[in-house]
Amino acid sequence: MLIVKKFGGTSVADKEKIFRAANRCIEEYQKGNDVVVVLSAMGKFTDELVAMARDITDKPPKREMDMLFTVGEQMSVALMAMAMHKLGVPAVSLNAFQVAMHTTSTYGNARLKRIDTERIRNELDSRKIVIVTGFQGVNKYDDYTTLGRGGSDTTAVALAAALRADACEIYTDVDGVYTADPRLVPKARKLKEITYDEMLDLATLGAGVLHNRSVEMAKKYGVPLVVRSSMNDSEGTVLKEVTTVERMLISGVALDRDADRIAVIGVKDEPGIAFKLFDVLAKKNINVDIILQSIGREGTKDISFTVQDGDLEEAVAELEKHQERLTFQKLQVEKRVAKLSIVGAGMMSNPGVAAKMFECLYNQNVNISMIATSEIRVTVLIQEKDAERAMNAVHDAFGLAD
């Protein structure tokens, strides 16, 4: 068997943790399996690098930021290789140049295009554990790139796909995917299995265990993905195309408190305005979510949508810059609204799910200001003050608790 194991920054933050991770890999290796390890930068080292760069300039060029960032994972892999040697097991560390981890050319947010597997195969054939830098790649200009948030997960899944690995295990500081964030919902329960699609919706909606890009890739290439804890031996959660355990109506409840709502008031009720509006934002790479458009009255309408908190300022500035062309009268901003979502492949065949959620919120006296749905999720926008109470109530209502 060939197993790819990925350890995040907290799982290699110090000597003790490096050795703990090393031992897990060695256990697998000693069963006769081939082991490829993907590592992130240690603990908060990436933050330290950011601080160093900011000390030099408030606008570091992205190419040079990536050149700086990539040292983080290189330190991790070198130290991990040393730990394995210390434990008597042959290991070799490889960076993005050595693997040949080809990406698109966008610095800071590149996408993997192709991974050469020859070097890794050769090292595995000589019975070494191969330790690869996560998060980083090389573009067509022969420059370092980084993969953006959750990049090391993506590296691990991509390697597992390229090597046709039998499993890809993501070690993290939680021991699996839960029906809800246990810090917010004390009764939350760990899931044994979840579908890629459910996980995608949970990741997008702020469950934060896996970055959606890595889940998309796992789905695309059918990589069997496991999320488990680097601190204990508990089983973790398996991601698959179709789950085989007892089918529940929904798999989880997710909360995103990091959203702001922008209402664009008094837009002329003519074709193309909405397109122009979202085009202006898309050009600045601002993602919008939950869009609501009022029915036209007296020749005008209102368009509301949410953006992530970090994008609010730029979004407002961009819209104001184009006020005339976008024909609106004014903007209204509501900061820190909460997006509460339920996710579950089960709801495709159960039309009553959304209604059940609304009923629960009504019983809790929680006001819903916007609604968005997909095949496997229902999201509502509610007041931040109601968020945690509503989340627990919904979690209970769908019988997700232990």
Place this chain on the structure above:
Amino acid sequence: MLIVKKFGGTSVADKEKIFRAANRCIEEYQKGNDVVVVLSAMGKFTDELVAMARDITDKPPKREMDMLFTVGEQMSVALMAMAMHKLGVPAVSLNAFQVAMHTTSTYGNARLKRIDTERIRNELDSRKIVIVTGFQGVNKYDDYTTLGRGGSDTTAVALAAALRADACEIYTDVDGVYTADPRLVPKARKLKEITYDEMLDLATLGAGVLHNRSVEMAKKYGVPLVVRSSMNDSEGTVLKEVTTVERMLISGVALDRDADRIAVIGVKDEPGIAFKLFDVLAKKNINVDIILQSIGREGTKDISFTVQDGDLEEAVAELEKHQERLTFQKLQVEKRVAKLSIVGAGMMSNPGVAAKMFECLYNQNVNISMIATSEIRVTVLIQEKDAERAMNAVHDAFGLAD
């Protein structure tokens, strides 16, 4: 003109120093020159990396040490590029993979074999300052290597040779090559010029401004080398094949207090013993200096030589292991003896130089226990307690003072 500028670790140790170095490079660039910058790791960062590795294992594999070490220079070059961008000048950082800095395969002590100049030329052609990681290379296995002590100087000289640069400037924390170490000889004077050969002897003998490997390379390829201070604008010292300034008898006085003397007593006076003895040491990579062999008496002789202090223990152990084959009766060790040398291309045509040195030491009542000479230097072994006094006296005797 194409100028290569190399800044050592102390010259890029913090933000202020990075900007100072950046400004020096930009000055050159703004004269219309092409500028290639070679950097070491910041300040004591390499020591920090060593400490991290030692924390993991007391015997880190050399390949992985090099993988770890190379992050140091990569951080320096990325931050330097950011500083130059901040100052409004286009710059690009390159590591050993990006340049294609081919070395032999010995980890920790590789030698440069070939440098591809295409990428650097392209970047220079687009009028960028090119910032290259010193000290590091890539071997035929596509692994990082490091060049050993003084490696960044070697990188700079090699780049200057490969690019046929008009000058290679080594910026350091001293402002040039002196007639003697100013900390020991208060009257020491900075030299305007010095020959490669003189510098080689001074470097070997502990003047410590430039590593001899870089000087050898500069001599071999005729690279015009300048040693100057990163802290002030003073002129520095120029290294050339033949110096053109007023010819002095000697150029400098060097002192090495880091030597130990080993006397191998009672060796059988038969052919091949000396060869066997030094062969035993050479196989352990132990360099010996100043060798003295007594005239044979009663079928035995004594062989004395010096080794660097760090090698003493291993040298003694090796000799004892082979005592029978090497036929000696016992070893005598004298720790911390001082090697005092005078160096000067001028002595080739002036036979009285050695005698003048001995006379001076006699006048100072300094006992000489061993003597070694080459075409351009005379070295004597003296007591450590006499070393500094003797050094100053010799410096005066040859009229080197200000």
